[in-house]
Amino acid sequence: MDRIVKNIWMVVCLLLSSNMLYSQRIVYTINDGWRFQKGSRFEAQKQTCDDSLWEVVSIPHTWNEKDADDEVAGFYRGPAWYRKQLYIDKSQEGRRAIIYFEGANQEVQLYLNEQFVGEHKGGYTRFCFDITSKLRYGQENLLAVCVNNAYNPNIPPLSADFTFFGGIYRDVYLQFMDPVHIATSDYASSGVYLRTPEVNKTAASVEITTLLTNELPQTTEVIIENIIYDADGKEIKKTNMDVRLVSGETRANLSKKLKIDSPHLWDIDDPYRYMVYTRIFDKGKSVLLDEVITPLGFRWFEFDPEKGFFLNGKWRKLMGTARHQDYFQKGNALRDELHVRDVLLLKEMGGNFLRVSHYPQDPVIMEMCDKLGIVTSVEIPVVNAVTETEEFLTNSVEMAKEMVRQDFNRPSVMIWGYMNEIFLRRPYTEGKQLEDYYHFTEKVARTLEATIRKEDPSRYTMMAYHNAPRFYEAAHLTEIPMIQGWNLYQGWYEPDINEFQRLLDRAHKMYKGKVLIVTEYGPGVDPRVHSYQPERFDFSQEYGLIYHKHYLDEMMKRPFVAGSSLWNLNDFYSESRVDAVPHVNNKGILGLDREVKDTYLFYKTALIRRPILAIGNREWKARGGVVNTEQNECVQSVPVFSNAEEVELFVNNKSLGKKKTESGYALFDVPFVNGENQLEALAVAGDTQLHDMLRIHFQLVSSQLKDKTLPFTEINVMLGSPRYFEDRVANVAWIPEQEYKPGSWGFVGGTPYRRKTGFGTMLGSDIDICGTDMNPVFQTQRVGIESFKADVPDGEYSVSLYWAELDSDKKKEALIYNLGADSEQTLVGNRSFGISINGITVVDDFNVARDYGYARAAIKKFVVTVKDGKGLSIDFHKKEGETILNAIRIYRNY
Numbered sequence: 003m004d005r006i007v008k009n010i011w012m013v014v015c016l017l018l019s020s021n022m023l024y025s026q027r028i029v030y031t032i033n034d035g036w037r038f039q040k041g042s043r044f045e046a047q048k049q050t051c052d053d054s055l056w057e058v059v060s061i062p063h064t065w066n067e068k069d070a071d072d073e074v075a076g077f078y079r080g081p082a083w084y085r086k087q088l089y090i091d092k093s094q095e096g097r098r099a100i101i102y103f104e105g106a107n108q109e110v111q112l113y114l115n116e117q118f119v120g121e122h123k124g125g126y127t128r129f130c131f132d133i134t135s136k137l138r139y140g141q142e143n144l145l146a147v148c149v150n151n152a153y154n155p156n157i158p159p160l161s162a163d164f165t166f167f168g169g170i171y172r173d174v175y176l177q178f179m180d181p182v183h184i185a186t187s188d189y190a191s192s193g194v195y196l197r198t199p200e201v202n203k204t205a206a207s208v209e210i211t212t213l214l215t216n217e218l219p220q221t222t223e224v225i226i227e228n229i230i231y232d233a234d235g236k237e238i239k240k241t242n243m244d245v246r247l248v249s250g251e252t253r254a255n256l257s258k259k260l261k262i263d264s265p266h267l268w269d270i271d272d273p274y275r276y277m278v279y280t281r282i283f284d285k286g287k288s289v290l291l292d293e294v295i296t297p298l299g300f301r302w303f304e305f306d307p308e309k310g311f312f313l314n315g316k317w318r319k320l321m322g323t324a325r326h327q328d329y330f331q332k333g334n335a336l337r338d339e340l341h342v343r344d345v346l347l348l349k350e351m352g353g354n355f356l357r358v359s360h361y362p363q364d365p366v367i368m369e370m371c372d373k374l375g376i377v378t379s380v381e382i383p384v385v386n387a388v389t390e391t392e393e394f395l396t397n398s399v400e401m402a403k404e405m406v407r408q409d410f411n412r413p414s415v416m417i418w419g420y421m422n423e424i425f426l427r428r429p430y431t432e433g434k435q436l437e438d439y440y441h442f443t444e445k446v447a448r449t450l451e452a453t454i455r456k457e458d459p460s461r462y463t464m465m466a467y468h469n470a471p472r473f474y475e476a477a478h479l480t481e482i483p484m485i486q487g488w489n490l491y492q493g494w495y496e497p498d499i500n501e502f503q504r505l506l507d508r509a510h511k512m513y514k515g516k517v518l519i520v521t522e523y524g525p526g527v528d529p530r531v532h533s534y535q536p537e538r539f540d541f542s543q544e545y546g547l548i549y550h551k552h553y554l555d556e557m558m559k560r561p562f563v564a565g566s567s568l569w570n571l572n573d574f575y576s577e578s579r580v581d582a583v584p585h586v587n588n589k590g591i592l593g594l595d596r597e598v599k600d601t602y603l604f605y606k607t608a609l610i611r612r613p614i615l616a617i618g619n620r621e622w623k624a625r626g627g628v629v630n631t632e633q634n635e636c637v638q639s640v641p642v643f644s645n646a647e648e649v650e651l652f653v654n655n656k657s658l659g660k661k662k663t664e665s666g667y668a669l670f671d672v673p674f675v676n677g678e679n680q681l682e683a684l685a686v687a688g689d690t691q692l693h694d695m696l697r698i699h700f701q702l703v704s705s706q707l708k709d710k711t712l713p714f715t716e717i718n719v720m721l722g723s724p725r726y727f728e729d730r731v732a733n734v735a736w737i738p739e740q741e742y743k744p745g746s747w748g749f750v751g752g753t754p755y756r757r758k759t760g761f762g763t764m765l766g767s768d769i770d771i772c773g774t775d776m777n778p779v780f781q782t783q784r785v786g787i788e789s790f791k792a793d794v795p796d797g798e799y800s801v802s803l804y805w806a807e808l809d810s811d812k813k814k815e816a817l818i819y820n821l822g823a824d825s826e827q828t829l830v831g832n833r834s835f836g837i838s839i840n841g842i843t844v845v846d847d848f849n850v851a852r853d854y855g856y857a858r859a860a861i862k863k864f865v866v867t868v869k870d871g872k873g874l875s876i877d878f879h880k881k882e883g884e885t886i887l888n889a890i891r892i893y894r895n896y
C-alpha cells in the first residue's frame with residue numbers, strides 16, 4: 003500500500019477508536035467571483051436584479067484604485083453593490099453560520115436571500131453577522147452587500163491626508179460552528195481575552211476569559227478547557243471549567259487564572275509566544291464543540307516621562323515608522339502577502355515600533371508585529387476634525403471598542419490611540435462657536451479616553467498633535483492622554499529645521515509628567531529626483547537624507563523622547579495632494595511600490611545591529627551629467643551606507659580608496675563614464691566581509707558638443723533647476739541647467755522661478771501639472787530667458803520645448819498643513835512671447851496660458867536642420883510679461 007494511503011488509514015482508525023467526535027469551526031474566505039456595480043439604483047438584494055453585465059471582481063477590492071490616481075479631481079464616493087451566489091451544502095445544517103469582514107470602507111448593509119441582515123459603520127475595523135436564520139442549505143443563496151464610501155458627517159474620519167478608497171478591501175470569511183460556541187458577537191472579537199496581571203522574570207499569571215454562547219433550543223452543560231503550550235508545543239498548564247448555559251444565553255464572566263513560573267518573555271529581540279488553546283467540550287467530553295487558539299506573550303512595559311520606554315525592565319528607544327495600507331495602483335485592496343512584506347521591511351530596517359495609523363489595519367499586520375517583536379500603537383481614525391453630534395461621538399466610541407476588543411490579545415500592542423491633529427481643520431476661528439467646538443472635542447476626547455482605559459487598563463493611551471499647542475491647550479487635550487504624540491515638520495512645512503529640537507525641549511518642559519513620542523516627521527521625497535544643492539521642497543533624495551539625519555540625531559540625544567514613528571514607511575495615496583507625484587504623499591522611506599529610497603538605507607544602517615553595506619542611489623539607474631574632468635568623465639557623489647568604520651568603493655574596477663563612514667554613510671566622488679558603470683563596495687565589520695554591487699547607466703554629455711570622442715546624441719535639461727530627474731518609463735536622464743558658454747550649451751538670461759509660500763519662497767512650484775507623469779520636469783522654469791544655445795554639430799535635430807504656466811492670478815493658500823484645501827486656480831493669460839530658431843521666427847505670439855491653460859504640460863517639437871557649423875540658438879522675444887521655458891530636449895535625428 004502506498005505510504006500516504008496507509009497514513010490516512012491510521013488516522014481514521016485512531017479517530018474512530020478515540021471515541022472523540024469533532025464539531026469544530028470551519029473558516030474559509032469567500033473572496034472570489036463577486037459581481038460588482040457602482041450606484042444604488044438597482045435594489046441588488048432582489049433576485050430579480052440582473053447582474054449578468056456587472057463586472058466580476060475578487061476581494062480584496064476597491065473601486066477607486068484607478069480614479070483616485072487619474073487627473074480628474076476627486077474620486078467616486080458613493081454606494082456600490084457586491085453580489086454573489088453562495089452554495090452552502092447540507093452538511094452545515096444545524097450549525098451557526100457567520101459572515102466575517104476584516105474591513106470594508108465605510109458603511110455596509112448586508113442582505114441574504116433578499117432579507118436585511120445588518121449594517122456596519124466605519125471603514126477600518128472588523129465586523130461580522132450571524133446569517134444562520136436566513137441561510138438555505140443544499141442550495142444557492144443570494145448574498146448582496148451595499149458598500150458606501152460617501153462622506154458621512156457622523157463617521158470618522160471626516161477629512162484626512164489619505165484617500166478613502168471604497169470597497170470590500172480586506173478578506174471576507176464564512177465561519178460555521180456548533181450552536182454552543184465561543185461567541186463572535188462581541189464587536190467581532192475572538193471571544194477569548196487574555197490578561198496578564200502579573201509579569202516578572204520569575205513568575206507570570208494569565209487570566210483567560212471566554213465568552214460563550216448557547217444557541218441550542220435547550221439548556222446545555224459544557225466544559226471549557228484551556229491549555230497553554232510553549233512554543234515547542236509542550237503542554238505547560240491546563241484547566242477545566244464546567245459551565246451550564248440556558249438556551250440563548252451568552253456568558254462573559256468565564257475566567258480562569260493560571261500561573262507560570264519563570265516565563266519566557268515576549269521581547270523585541272525574542273518575541274516568544276505561548277499558545278492558549280481554548281476548547282469547548284460537551285459534558286461527557288466526547289465531542290469537541292469549538293476551539294480558538296490565541297497566541298500569548300508575557301511582557302511588562304513602562305513609559306517614563308524623563309527616561310523613555312522600558313520593556314521587561316530594559317530601556318529601549320522605540321524607533322520605527324507609521325504605515326498606510328495602500329500600494330502602487332492597488333489602492334487599499336491588498337493581499338495579505340503585501341501587508342506581511344511591509345512589516346518584514348520594517349523589521350529588516352531595524353525598526354522596533356509601528357504606529358498603525360491612522361486606523362486599525364489588516365489582522366496580518368498585527369500578527370506580524372507579534373511574531374517579529376515590533377511594539378505597536380493602534381488608533382482609531384478620528385482625524386482633523388469632529389462633528390458636533392452625539393452620533394459622531396457614539397460612532398467614535400464604538401470604533402474604540404472594536405479596536406480594543408479585536409486586538410486585545412496582541413503582545414505587540416502597548417498603546418491605544420485616538421485623535422490625530424484634531425484641530426487641523428477647525429471649522430471656526432473665534433467666538434462662541436469655537437468655544438463650543440473646543441468643548442465638544444474635549445468631551446469626545448474624554449469619553450474616548452475613559453472608554454479605552456475602562457476597556458483595557460493595561461495599556462497606555464495616546465493622542466497626536468500638530469504644531470499648534472495653543473489649540474490643544476485651549477481644549478485641555480494636552481492633559482487627557484497618557485502619551486503626547488507630536489507630529490513635527492520643521493524643515494518641511496516650517497522653514498527652520500532647528501526649530502524641531504527647540505520644540506521638543508519646550509514640550510518636555512511645558513508638559514511635565516507626560517510621555518513624549520514623535521509620532522510623525524518626514525519630508526517629501528520623489529525617488530526620481532536628485533540634487534547636489536538639496537533644499538526644502540525640492541523632493542530630492544538628498545534633502546530627505548539631510549532632514550532625517552537631523553531628526554534622528556536630535557531624538558537620540560534626548561532620553562525623554564520615548565520613541566518615534568517617522569512619517570511614513572511607504573508613500574501613499576492622498577487624493578488632494580499636489581506634490582511631485584500627483585495624489586501621492588511622498589514622505590515614505592519606501593516608494594508606493596516599496597522601492598528603497600536612500601532614507602530607508604540610512605535608517606537601516608543606524609538601527610540594525612548586524613553589519614550592513616549598501617550602495618545608495620540604488621534605484622537611480624538612468625543617470626546623467628556633464629563632463630567635468632580632463633578624462634571625459636562626470637564626477638558625481640554617491641553615498642555608500644554602512645555601519646562598518648570604513649568602506650572602499652570601486653568604480654569600473656578602479657578603487658577610489660577607503661573612506662570613513664559618518665552617520666552611517668560615506669560620500670564618494672564617483673567618476674562616471676558614458677554608458678555602463680559598475681560600482682562595487684567593500685567593507686569589513688568584525689569578522690564579516692561585506693560586499694555590494696550596483697550597475698548604473700550614465701548618459702554623459704560633453705562640455706564641447708562638437709567633440710568627436712563623445713559624439714552628441716541628446717541633452718535633456720530642466721530649466722531654473724539644480725535638480726536631476728529620472729524618467730523611468732523611457733530611461734531618460736534629465737539634468738540641471740547651466741549657463742551657456744561658447745562650444746557648449748545652456749541658457750542666456752533670466753532667473754529661476756520661485757513661488758511664494760506662507761514661509762518665504764521655494765524654488766519651482768508644487769502644483770500638479772496636468773497631462774504628464776513627470777511633474778518635476780515642469781515644476782521649475784526659467785523666467786525672462788533670452789536664449790537657449792547649443793553648439794551642436796551639423797545635422798537634423800528634434801528640439802522639444804517644454805512649458806507649463808505656473809503662475810495664476812489667485813494666490814495659493816499658505817502651504818503649511820494645507821492638505822486637501824487647494825483653491826481653484828484661474829489663468830494669468832497675459833504672458834506672450836515669440837520664438838525664433840537660428841534666426842527664423844517659428845512662433846510669433848506664444849501664450850502658454852491662452853493655448854493650454856494653467857498648469858498643463860505643453861511640449862512643442864521643432865524639427866531643425868543645423869548647417870555651416872552654426873549650432874542651435876533658440877531665442878525668446880518678449881511681448882507681454884516675461885518669457886519662460888521649463889525644460890528642453892535636444893535630440894539628434896541624424
Ligand code: GCB
Pocket residue numbers: 162163164422423468489522569587589819821
Ligand atoms: C500630518 C498628518 C498626516 C499627513 C502628514 C503630511 O501631520 O497626521 O496624516 O500625511 O502630516 O504628510 O502632511
Ligand code: CA
Pocket residue numbers: 104172173337338364365366
Ligand atoms: Ca487579510
